[in-house]
Structure formats: structure tokens, C-alpha cells
Amino acid sequence: MADVHRDRRDRLRARCSAQGIDAALVTRPVNVRWLTGSEAARALLVTRDAASAVLPEGAVPEEGVEPLPAAAGVDPAALLAATAGTATLGVEEHDLTVARHREVTAATGARLVDLGSAVERLREVKDEDEISYLRIAGEMGDQALGELLESILVGRSERHIALELERRMIDHGADGAAFPVRVGAGDHSGLPAHRSGDRRVEDGDFVTVALGGCYRGYRTSATRTFVVGLAPAEWQIELHRQVFEAQRAAREHLVAGATPDDAARAARRVLDAAGQLGEVDGEGVGLEIAEAPHLGLQELGKLDNRVPVTVAVGVHLPGRGGVRIEDTLVVRPSEDGGPELLTITTKELLAL
């Protein structure tokens, strides 16, 4: 793995070099982790010919990374020594606080310039190892959801169900949940950002569950909506079909070379034809549950091969509830069969 991280640091070096930046001080935790493989490292300094990480006491850096003392953030003397000869030091101005910026300037004497989202952009296209971690994270969510569907939901609170799903993902080997599991019953179903609460599941409810596993730091997200009771109502069957078809239309457009706008527009056309308002959205996933690219109307650029994204369609009818369906997929070229689905659990309308 040390080679993978060294290669990533080399790509950052190349980017810095092209901008006349001598060295980079990376502080955003998720970026530090991607460049070092270490969850514990608090900052990473990448110079032309070395890399040094600020580690907590007792932690050992991997091969090719020198340790820097962690005493109260970055030790000024150590940082000065490590940046010797650095005239221009790139920093992450979207992460570094004003107070730390001042400390680093004082400690190094270098001119600080903004790296911007250079590391985030490097992280956007994944390697096959990263995709395999996402595949495992997706499976963990699928397994937990599959087990839940075999149990009785009526009478249980949203929060109770959410906690059970988190525990089940951990039992299957997940680091944890990718985000707090969201369960919305009845009027709460179909909402994009509902927080699981005390509402108990009743017969006839739509229940929306959004969950994802986290494996080696990589996170997926899936959303499904079910009906509780023996037979769904006519309006429930119809609404579910509309959302399912809109989300499928979006999914089919996640091929290398398409724009995020294509996928959003395809889903919107299906909703419009059905006369439904609703939300169509999606985000890149990886070490974060929402990273670049953003899926939506007017989002141009091109989707690259090996970019994992979520794609969600939801319709909520106030007072009645709604349907939301979301998957995590990896963008692949259409000649390779198009997008790879990472969240396999059935999207059929199950009556539980």
C-alpha cells in the first residue's frame, strides 16, 4: 500500500510543481488519509523529495513518510527544519484556520499560497482497490437491510430501526455506518434528509430507509422505500413505480463521457411526464459521503470512468409520505456495460 500512497503524493507534487509551489502542507483530515493511508496523521508535509506527517504519540508512519512531532499541532522548529529551502508553501485555505495559517507562516517563513481543492480533485477518479472497498461497503449495507426485511417493523420507532441497522453493518465488519442511518415512516417517508425519530411504524405506512456501510474509510449510500402491511394502496404502487422509473433513467446515463446534467435531466423527464414534483440529486462518494462531482441540472463537465456516485430520486406528498430510491454506482464506459451498481438490494415495492 505504501506504493499507492507514494504515487498519490507524486501526483500532488506534479500539480504543485506546475503551479510553482515548492511544497504542500495538507491538513484536511480526509486528504491526509488519502495521501498517507493513516487515519491518525493530523497533517502531511510533501516537499520535492520527502514527506513528513504529524502523528499522535506512539503512531508509526508508513515507509517513505517521516514523523514530525505532534506537540500542540505542528512544532515550529520541526516544521522549519522540514521546510528548509521552501519559498512557496501550498496550504488548504478551505481547511486551515486563520490562527494556524499565522502559526505556519511564523514557523516556516515561507510565502503561503492556496492549494485550493487540488487533493479533492485528485481523489475524484478511484483506483480498483478503492472501488473494491466501496463494493464491500455497499454489500454491508445490503446485508443489514436484507436482514431487517425479515423482521417485524410494526410498532418499532424509526430510531430503533436505525440503530439496529448500524449495529448489523458493524457485525458484518463495517468500520461503522457511512452516516447516521435515516429511517422515515409514514409522513416522514420519501424525505431526503429526515432524521430518525420517535415515530413508530404503523400498518399501511411507507417506510424509507437510507443507509450505507463504511469500509476502510470508503462510504456508500442506498435508499429504499417499502410498504408495511399486506397490500399497498393503489397510490403507493403508482408513486413507487414513477420514482423507480425516474431513478432507473438517471442510472442508465451514468456512463463515462456523459455529463451529470444528462442523468438529472433523464430522471426529471420521467417525473414531469408523471406530473410529479420531486428531487433528483447525487454526489460523488469515496472517503466522504458527498464529494465531487455533484449530480444535477446544469452540471456540465464529463463523468470520468471509475468515478463512484450516488443517484437519488424522491417524491414526498405532504401529509401522506413518499418514495425515495437511491443507489451508489461506479461510472464505467458503455462499451464495458455501463455503470456498475454497488448497492444491489431489490428496489421492488416490498410489502412487509
Next chain:
Amino acid sequence: MADVHRDRRDRLRARCSAQGIDAALVTRPVNVRWLTGSEAARALLVTRDAASAVLPEGAVPEEGVEPLPAAAGVDPAALLAATAGTATLGVEEHDLTVARHREVTAATGARLVDLGSAVERLREVKDEDEISYLRIAGEMGDQALGELLESILVGRSERHIALELERRMIDHGADGAAFPVRVGAGDHSGLPAHRSGDRRVEDGDFVTVALGGCYRGYRTSATRTFVVGLAPAEWQIELHRQVFEAQRAAREHLVAGATPDDAARAARRVLDAAGQLGEVDGEGVGLEIAEAPHLGLQELGKLDNRVPVTVAVGVHLPGRGGVRIEDTLVVRPSEDGGPELLTITTKELLAL
């Protein structure tokens, strides 16, 4: 509650005024919450005669706080209007990123100066409502731990026990765990920052459990060490007694007017007399699990009435395990009976 928050904002205004600061832009989430009561607000602007919060879509501010649009952080035009007449704007340089600092300067045209930890210092002494939330948070941890002690631990993994404790605290009404519950069995017992893992509890193990409830955002922490099996070994009884006495000595010094150094020194004396190395530490608690003041040797200043702190003593013997005992208490004057213990669970050496 609106009065409580208005009063807190008035105390911040007085502090700003004394430093020649016209208005304050508070961005650190925990500080925003303390000044507004809102967990959702992303930033708070406190001017001489008004307060306005940046809220997510759909959120309603409490009485006395005006909403500011949330579009992509702070909307420049809205911020300019809200800060009209502000020559000097205080910001939290330990929280505000360099990128946001530049945006705020551009949007307001004001001179930005550092508020430092002004809000953190105001938060240090709690009111009786805050203490009552901490009392409830402590009880939730106690209840979860009490229930655990009635179950069989042998054969279960640290992580499994930790998850059960988190779920039980939530069942008792906690917002969640104050921090990820730490369970350390066998060689992992007695360590201050062990992360619960796959180690299974065995007969004869010391097991250290660190947990705390979170209620309305307020967090406590308690640590207990037990022995698994019918009879503890002689060394286990002896080590437990030493740590217990050292921690009790520290606790007794948490009276208004004493210094944090007094408490640390008292515990250290007991450990020294027993010939044990070990850790003595403690932190303020409230909306954060580690906030001001810091307990330790050479920490001077005076402990104020109504300051809640943790106090922990731990000894770890490599290869054998150890004992760690920690409580959350509120500093009170000695004429009122001294410190108030918020984490009541027995500190006796139970054999489970």
C-alpha cells in the same frame, strides 16, 4: 429559553464592547449552539442591537434572532446589510478558515479582528439548567452501565459491548453517546484512549469501560474497571485500591477556589506512595467532552463554582492490564459540601 440565549449574547456584546469590537461573527458550531440554542444554525452575527443566524432552509430561529440566508455559506449581500455600520468585526480565528475569512472581509468591508476563545471562556461556568442536563447525561451512562453489569461478558468482544452500551444510553433517552464508548479487556484495560476492538473478554480479565451520555448536547464521562470471574487476583485488588484512593484524593480537591494543580498533585501523591506510575488527568465538560479548564500539574488559576470537570486516574501494567477510574463532577464551594458527583455508578471492584 430565548432569555437565556439573549443573556449570553449580551455577555458576549459586553466583552466585545470592552475590546472596541463593533460586532462578532461566531462560526464555531458549539459556540453558535450555546448562543442560540440551535443545533442547526451555521453561524451567528451579534451586532450591538441585533442577532442574526445563518440557518439551513426551513429552520426557524428563536425569538430575538433574525434569519440570514444560508445559500453557500453566508450570502455576501445579506451579510453586508446585517453588518452595516460595523467598522471592526470580531471573528473566531481558531475556527474560521482562511478562505471564509477572505469571503467575509470582501462581503462586509469591515476590519476583521480575532475574538480568540471569548465564547469558550463564557461557557466555562455553567448555569443550573446546564448542570441539570449534565446530571441527566450522567444518569443515562450510569443506567446503561448498571444494566450491562447484570449480563454475561465472557466471550463478547470489546466492540460488541461498546455498541450495546451506546444503544442502552439512547434507549434511556440520550441524544447519543458523548463519545464512542471505549471498552478495554485484558491487556487493553487501564489505558486512557483505547479504541474498542475485536478482543474478547476472558475469565480473569480486568475490563475497563469509559462511557458518557449526551443530553441536549451536554456530555459526561465516567470510567470504571471490573474483574471478570469469581475472584480477583491479589495484584488486581491491590492495584484497584491504589487507583481508587488516588482518584478519590483528586476528587476531594475539586472545590471552588482550589487550583487544578491541587487535585492533580493529591492523586499523584497517592500513586507515588504506592510506587505506581500512572496518569492523572481531567478536562472541563459541557457541550464538549474536553473543554476548559484543563486539570493537571502546573495548571494554576482557580476552579470556579459551577464548573463541571472530569477527573481520571489510570495505571496500566504492560502485558497485564490496568485500572482506570474517572468521574464527572461539578465544582462547588466546600461550605456547600464540596464537589457534586454526576456519575454515581459504584467504583468498587466488582467481580462479574
